[in-house]
Amino acid sequence: MVTYIVRRLVTAALILLGASFLVYLLTAASGDPLAEFRASSQPNKQQLMDSRSALLDLDTPAPLRYFKWLGGAAKCLVPFAGSCDLGKNIAGQPITDALGHALVQTLTLVTGAAVLAILVGITLGIITALRQYSTLDYGVTFMAFLFFSLPIFWVAVLLKEFGAIGFNDFLRNPQIPLPLAIGIGVVFGLVAMVVAGGDTKRRVLTGGIVFAVVTAVLIYFSVTQWFKTPGLGPVVIAIAGVGLAFAVTLLTAGLRNRKALQSALIAVCVGVVAYFLIQPLLNQATFLMIVLLAVATVLVGMAIGYLVGGYDRGQSMRAAAITSVLLGFLVLLDRFMQAWPAYFNNGRVRGRPIATIGAGTPNIEGDFWVLGLDSFTHLILPTTALILISLAGYTRFTRASMLEIMNMDYIRTARAKGVSERTVVMRHAFRNALIPVATIVAFDIGGLIGGAVITETVFSVRGMGFLFLDGILHVDPNPVMGVFICVAITAMVFNLIADLAYSALDPRVRVKA
Amino acid sequence: MSQPSQQDEIVAEQASLKQQAAAGIEPVIEAKGLSQGQIVRKRFLGHSGAIVGLIVFAIIFIMAFTAVGYAGIPGWWRYGHEDVSPLVNDGAPTASLWPLAWGEHPFGQDRIGRDLFAMTMRGAQQSITIMLVIGLIAGLIGVVVGALSGYFRGWMEAILMRLTDVIIIVPALLLAAVMAQFAGRRDEGSWFATFASSNGVLALGIFLGLISWVGLARLMRGEFLSLREREFVDAARISGASNARIIFKHILPNAVGVLIVNVTLTMSAAILTETALSYLGVGVKSPDTSLGLLISQNQEAFATRPWLFWFPGLFIVLICLSINFIGDGLRDAFDPRQKKFNAKKARAAGGSPAAEKTPVTAIDGGTVGGNAAGEHRGA
Numbered sequence: 001m002v003t004y005i006v007r008r009l010v011t012a013a014l015i016l017l018g019a020s021f022l023v024y025l026l027t028a029a030s031g032d033p034l035a036e037f038r039a040s041s042q043p044n045k046q047q048l049m050d051s052r053s054a055l056l057d058l059d060t061p062a063p064l065r066y067f068k069w070l071g072g073a074a075k076c077l078v079p080f081a082g083s084c085d086l087g088k089n090i091a092g093q094p095i096t097d098a099l100g101h102a103l104v105q106t107l108t109l110v111t112g113a114a115v116l117a118i119l120v121g122i123t124l125g126i127i128t129a130l131r132q133y134s135t136l137d138y139g140v141t142f143m144a145f146l147f148f149s150l151p152i153f154w155v156a157v158l159l160k161e162f163g164a165i166g167f168n169d170f171l172r173n174p175q176i177p178l179p180l181a182i183g184i185g186v187v188f189g190l191v192a193m194v195v196a197g198g199d200t201k202r203r204v205l206t207g208g209i210v211f212a213v214v215t216a217v218l219i220y221f222s223v224t225q226w227f228k229t230p231g232l233g234p235v236v237i238a239i240a241g242v243g244l245a246f247a248v249t250l251l252t253a254g255l256r257n258r259k260a261l262q263s264a265l266i267a268v269c270v271g272v273v274a275y276f277l278i279q280p281l282l283n284q285a286t287f288l289m290i291v292l293l294a295v296a297t298v299l300v301g302m303a304i305g306y307l308v309g310g311y312d313r314g315q316s317m318r319a320a321a322i323t324s325v326l327l328g329f330l331v332l333l334d335r336f337m338q339a340w341p342a343y344f345n346n347g348r349v350r351g352r353p354i355a356t357i358g359a360g361t362p363n364i365e366g367d368f369w370v371l372g373l374d375s376f377t378h379l380i381l382p383t384t385a386l387i388l389i390s391l392a393g394y395t396r397f398t399r400a401s402m403l404e405i406m407n408m409d410y411i412r413t414a415r416a417k418g419v420s421e422r423t424v425v426m427r428h429a430f431r432n433a434l435i436p437v438a439t440i441v442a443f444d445i446g447g448l449i450g451g452a453v454i455t456e457t458v459f460s461v462r463g464m465g466f467l468f469l470d471g472i473l474h475v476d477p478n479p480v481m482g483v484f485i486c487v488a489i490t491a492m493v494f495n496l497i498a499d500l501a502y503s504a505l506d507p508r509v510r511v512k513a
Numbered sequence: 514m515s516q517p518s519q520q521d522e523i524v525a526e527q528a529s530l531k532q533q534a535a536a537g538i539e540p541v542i543e544a545k546g547l548s549q550g551q552i553v554r555k556r557f558l559g560h561s562g563a564i565v566g567l568i569v570f571a572i573i574f575i576m577a578f579t580a581v582g583y584a585g586i587p588g589w590w591r592y593g594h595e596d597v598s599p600l601v602n603d604g605a606p607t608a609s610l611w612p613l614a615w616g617e618h619p620f621g622q623d624r625i626g627r628d629l630f631a632m633t634m635r636g637a638q639q640s641i642t643i644m645l646v647i648g649l650i651a652g653l654i655g656v657v658v659g660a661l662s663g664y665f666r667g668w669m670e671a672i673l674m675r676l677t678d679v680i681i682i683v684p685a686l687l688l689a690a691v692m693a694q695f696a697g698r699r700d701e702g703s704w705f706a707t708f709a710s711s712n713g714v715l716a717l718g719i720f721l722g723l724i725s726w727v728g729l730a731r732l733m734r735g736e737f738l739s740l741r742e743r744e745f746v747d748a749a750r751i752s753g754a755s756n757a758r759i760i761f762k763h764i765l766p767n768a769v770g771v772l773i774v775n776v777t778l779t780m781s782a783a784i785l786t787e788t789a790l791s792y793l794g795v796g797v798k799s800p801d802t803s804l805g806l807l808i809s810q811n812q813e814a815f816a817t818r819p820w821l822f823w824f825p826g827l828f829i830v831l832i833c834l835s836i837n838f839i840g841d842g843l844r845d846a847f848d849p850r851q852k853k854f855n856a857k858k859a860r861a862a863g864g865s866p867a868a869e870k871t872p873v874t875a876i877d878g879g880t881v882g883g884n885a886a887g888e889h890r891g892a
Contacts, residue, residue, distance in 0.1 A: 011675070019679045023687060030691040145841070149833035151785055151805070153792045154826040157812050453686060454789055469793065472690045480687065488682045 005496070012492040016485075021066055023484050024477055028062035031475040033090070055092065056476070069481060086485075087478035089471070095482040098467060103449070103486070105359055106463030109456070110448045112379060113386035118441055121391045125398025125437075126430065132403065135194050144392040156385045156458040163381050164354040171344075172351065174227035176218050185215030229341050232334040234275055241268035241327045248323045252315060254422050259310025263320040267304050271327035275334075282335050285368045290332070297328040336376075339369035343377075346370065353377045357460035382459045386452060390444075397440055402433040435505045439498040446494025449487055553770075556846035563842020566835035573832055577637035580630070592618075592628035594635035594802055600626050606820050621820040623811065629824060636804040637828050639797055640784050643718040644836075647783040650722025651729055652776045658726065659733025660760050664741055674734070681727045685786065686795065692720045693795045714797055717787070725783060729775055736768040770847030777840035781833050788829055804829045 032038070033056055037049045052058075057065055072085035086095035128137045176184075189211030196206035221227065232240075245264035246255070253260035278293070301324030305317030344353055348364045355361065355378045364374055405411065406429055414428045415421075453465030460466075464483050471479035503509045547555070557563060582588035592598060606621040606629075620629035658677065662670035740746065741764065749763050788805030790796030797803035804825045811821035 011678075015675060015678045015682070018675075019682050022679065022683055026683070026687055026691050029694070030687070031694045145834055145837050146830070149781070149785075149830050149837055151788050151792075151808070151826065151829050153789065153805075153812075154808055154822075154829065157808070157815060157822065161815055454793065457793065468684070469686065472687060472795075484684065487684075491682060 005500075008496050008499075012496070016488055016492070019488065020070075020481065020485065021063075024066040024069065024481060025062055027472065027475070027477040027480045028065070030472060033058065033475040035475075052090070055088070055090070065477075069478070073481075073485065086482045089479045090474050090476040095478050098479060099464075099482050099486065102462060102464045102467045102483075105461055106449065106456070106465070108359065108375070109379065109382055109461055109463060110386065110452060113383040113390070114444065114448055116383070117387045117390040118394055118444075120387070121394025122398045122434070122437060124391075124395045126402050126425075126433070128395070129399045129402035129406065129433075130425065131197065134197075139194060140395060144395045147388050148392040150389060152385055152389050152452075152454050153458055155388055156382070156455060159381045159385055160356045160458075163384065164356045167354050168352040171227060171353065174222070174225055176222040178219070181215050181218040181222065184218060185211045188214040228344070230337040232330065232337065234272055237275060237327070237330050237334060238268065238272045240330060241271060241323070244268070244326045245319075245323045248326070249319045250422070251426065252319045252322065253312075254420065257310065257312070257315055259308050260305075260312075260316045260319040263305040263308040263310075263316040264323040266308065267301050267320040267324045268327060270300065270304065271324060271331065275331050278331075279335075283367075285335075287368070294325070294328060297324045300324055336369055336373060339367075339373055342366065343370045343373045349374075354380065356381065359461050382452075382455050382461065385455055385458075394437070394440075398433065398437050401436045402429065405429045405433045408432075435502065438505060439502045442494050442498035442501060446491040446498075447487075449490045553846045557842050560842035560845055562838045563845075566838030566842070569831060570835040570839065573637060573828065573835070574641060577634050577641060580634040581638070583638060588634075590628075590631055590634065592631045594627070594631040595800065596628065596631070597626045598622070598628065620824045621818070623818070623821055624814070629821060632802050632807060633804070633824050633828055636802050636807050636825060637832065639714045639801070639803045640787055640805075640829070640832065642714055643721065643787045643803075644780045644784045644832075646715065646718030647722040647725055647787075648776050648780040650719060651726040651779050651783075652772065654723070654726035655729030656733055656765070656772060658730040659735075660737055660765070662730070663734035663737025664756070664760055664764070666738075670734070673730070677727045677730050680724055683724070685721070685724055686790070686793070688720065688724055689717070689790045690795045692717065693798065714801065714803070717790075717796060721783060721786060725779055725786075729772075729779060732771060732775055733768060736771055737764060740764045740767055770843075774840055774844045774847060777836060777843055781836040781840060784829065784833050784836070 034049050034052060037045055037052070040048075042048065057068070060068070069087055072087060076084040076086070084096050086099070088094055089098060124140055128140045131137050189207040192210035193203045193207030196203050242265065245261070245268050249255060249257070249261045249264050255261060281289075298321050301321035302317045304324075305320035306313060308316050308320070310316050343349060343366065344351060346364065346366065348361045353373075359375075359378050361374050361378075364371070366374070411424060411428055414424050419428075449464065452463075453469055455461070456463045456465040457469065464486070467479050468483040471477070471483070580588045580590040581592075581594055600622055606619060618628050618630065620633055622628055623632075658673050662673040746759060746763055749759050754763070787796055787803065788808070791803045791805030792809040794809070797806050807825040808822060808829075811818070811825075815822050
C-alpha cells in the first residue's frame with residue numbers, strides 16, 4: 001500500500017515537472033507581451049517597454065526563465081517557511097496573493113454548485129433507475145441529454161436576461177396574474193403526476209392536489225405581496241417540519257418503526273419551540289454562532305433519539321438528527337427572509353436584488369443576514385448555470401450504476417429472504433451504487449479548484465479561471481503557472497484519493513503494490 | 514478485468530434468452546446467422562432516439578454545407594455570410610410558421626445588415642468541420658497509442674501512458690491560445706503560419722484533435738489489455754500471425770464498439786469546446802465566423818435583437834443533442850448485454866413488475882462494465 005502511494009506520488013511529481021515546463025514554454029510562446037506598447041504612440045514608449053522587459057525578465061530565454069521560476073517555486077515545498085515565491089504578475093502583484101484571492105472567489109462559486117449538483121444528480125439517478133422505462137425516466141433522460149448539450153455561455157446569458165433582469169422587474173410590482181398562477185399550477189401538477197408512481201387514479205389525484213395547492217399559494221403570494229416581505233412563520237415551519245419528519249423516517253427507518261417516527265416528531269416540536277427562543281439570539285448572529293447552533297442542533301436531535309430509544313436506538317437517533325438539521329435549515333431560511341426587506345431597500349441595492357456580475361455588491365454595509373443575502377443574490381445565477389450543466393453527468397452515471405446493482409444476485413437474495421423494498425433499496429442497493437459514484441465525485445472535486453473559466457468570465461467573478469485566462473491574454477506566464485500548479489496538484493492528489501477510496505470501499509478491488 | 518470465461522458467458526446468455534423470450538424482452542435472433550454488423554445495424558435502427566438524432570443531424574449537415582456553399586462551390590442561398598444588404602423590417606426574422614413562409618431574411622439580420630441565416634449556416638459548417646476533424650484525428654491517434662501500449666506493454670506502455678498523463682493535464686485553453694497566436698502571424702512566412710492563417714478552422718480542428726485523443730487512448734489501452742489475454746489471440750499467435758495482424762485483424766474488430774461510441778462522444782464534447790474557445794476569443798476569429806463567435810459578438814444585443822442570440826445557440830444545442838443521441842444509440846447497439854425492452858409488451862404479456870428487473874445475462878460482461886466506468890473518466 002505504502003509502496004503504491006509512494007510510487008504514484010513520484011510519478012505524479014515527474015509528470016508535473018514535464019507538464020509545467022511545457023506550459024511555461026507554451027505561455028511564453030503564445031504572444032508578445034510588449035505588443036500593447038509597440039502600437040502605442042506615448043512618448044515614453046521605450047521606457048515602458050524596458051520596464052516590462054525587466055519585470056518579466058524577457059532578456060533571458062524562456063527555458064532558462066522556467067528554471068528560475070522553478071527555483072522560486074521549490075521554496076514553497078519548505079513548510080511554514082513563508083518563503084514561497086511564484087513570481088509576480090504583469091501588474092507587479094505577487095502571485096501567491098493573487099492566488100489566495102482567486103481561490104476564495106472560486107471556491108465560494110463552485111462549492112455550492114458542486115454540492116447541489118451531486119445531491120440532485122444522485123437523487124434523480126436513483127429515482128430514474130428505480131422507475132426504469134417510465135415517463136419520468138424518459139423525461140429525465142431527455143433533460144440530461146439536453147443539459148449535456150447546452151453551451152454554458154449561452155445558458156448564462158439567458159439566465160442573466162430572464163433570471164436577473166426579468167425577475168428584478170417582477171419584484172418591482174410582484175403581482176401574479178390569475179392565468180399565470182393557474183398555468184404554473186398546471187405545470188407543477190403535471191410534473192407531480194409524472195413523478196408520483198402507482199396507478200392512474202393515484203397519479204391524477206396527486207397531480208390535482210399539487211395543482212390546487214400551488215395555484216392557491218401563488219394567488220396568496222400575489223394578494224399579500226409576499227415577495228416584498230417574504231417569510232415562513234412558525235405555522236409553516238411546523239407543518240413543513242411534520243412532513244419532513246415523516247419523509248426522513250420513511251427513508252431512514254421505515255414508518256413501521258414507531259419509535260423513530262416519535263423521535264422525529266419530538267424533534268420538530270423542540271425545533272418550533274426553539275424557533276421562538278433563539279430569535280433574539282439570531283439578531284446578533286455571526287458565522288461562528290451559526291456553526292455552533294448547527295452542531296447543537298445535531299446533538300439535540302441525537303439526544304432525543306437516544307432518549308426515545310426503541311429496539312434500534314441508532315435508527316431513532318439518525319431520524320431525529322436529520323429532521324432537526326432540516327428544521328434548523330428552515331428556521332435559518334426564515335431568518336434570511338426576514339432580512340429581505342432591509343436588503344431590498346438598501347441604498348446600494350436600490351430594489352434590484354438579483355445581480356448579474358461580480359461576487360458581491362461593492363461597499364455594502366449591513367449585518368450578517370444582509371451580507372449573506374448579498375452573497376446569495378450574486379451566487380444564484382452562476383450556481384444555477386453550473387448546476388444545469390453538471391447535473392446530467394451525475395444523473396446518467398448514478399442511474400447506470402444503480403441499474404447494474406439492482407440486477408445483482410445479492411439484491412435478489414435480499415428480496416427472496418423477505419426484506420422490505422425500502423431496505424433493499426436504501427441498505428443493499430443504494431450504498432453499493434454509490435461506490436463508483438464516489439470515485440467520480442472525487443475526480444470532480446479535484447477539478448473544481450480550476451474554476452469555471454467561462455462562467456467566471458460571463459459573470460465577472462475574479463476567480464482562478466479568470467486569473468488563468470487573463471494571464472494568457474496578457475502573455476504573462478507567472479499567473480498561468482500559479483493556477484496550473486494548483487490545479488494540477490489537486491487533480492493528481494484527488495485522482496490518487498479516488499483510486500484509494502475505491503479499493504477501500506470495494507474490497508474486491510485491490511491496488512497493485 | 515479478469516473475467517474468467519466470456520465464452521461461457523455468451524453461451525449462458527443465449528440459453529437464458531431462449532428461456533426469457535417472454536415478458537417484453539425481445540430476443541435478438543442470433544440463431545438466424547446474422548453477422549455482428551447486421552445485429553448492430555438492426556439494434557441501432559430500432560433505437561428511435563438515435564434515428565431522430567441521425568435525421569436531425571443529416572438535415573443540419575446538408576443545409577449547412579449547401580446553403581452558403583463550401584470550398585468555392587456556390588450555395589443556393591442568395592446571401593453569403595459576409596454580404597451586407599439593406600435592413601428589412603429593422604432586421605427582425607421574416608420566417609413564420611403560419612403561414613409557412615421563408616421570407617427575405619428568415620433568421621433576421623444583424624446591425625449592419627448581414628444575413629443571420631447565412632452566418633448561422635457558415636458557423637454550423639465550421640463547427641461540424643472542426644467536429645469531424647477532431648473525431649478523425651483523436652480516433653486515429655487514440656487507437657494507435659492505446660493499441661501499442663495495451664498490446665506490447667513494457668517500456669512502450671510506460672512511455673506512452675506518461676505522455677498521455679502529461680497531455681491530459683495541460684489545459685486546452687492554453688494550447689488554443691498558442692495556436693491562435695501562431696495563426697495570427699501571417700507575416701512570418703513559416704509554412705505552419707501560412708497554413709493556419711488561410712485555413713484557420715481546419716488548423717484549429719487539427720490542433721484540438723492532437724490534444725483530445727488522450728481519453729480515448731486510455732480506454733483503448735484498457736480494451737487491449739483485456740482482449741490480449743483471450744484465447745483467440747493465443748490461437749492466432751500459435752498459428753503464426755504477426756503482431757500487426759493480431760492487432761488489426763483480431764483485437765481491433767472486437768474493440769470497435771467502444772471506439773465508435775467514444776469517438777462520437779468525443780465529437781459532441783468537441784463541438785462545445787470549439788464554441789467555448791471561440792466565445793473566449795481564442796478559437797475561430799473574425800472575419801470568419803462560428804456559432805460560438807456569433808453568440809459572443811451578439812450577447813450585448815440581447816435586449817434589442819434577441820434573434821441574433823437565439824438561432825446560433827439553437828443550432829449548437831441541436832447539433833450536440835443529435836450527436837449525443839446517436840452516440841447513445843450506438844452504445845446500446847454495441848452493448849451485448851442490452852436487449853431491446855418493450856414496456857408495452859411486458860405489460861401485455863402479463864409480466865409482473867419484477868420482470869423488468871430480471872437480469873438478462875448471468876454475469877455482467879467485464880469489457881462493457883469497464884467501458885462505462887472508463888468512459889466517464891475520459892469525459
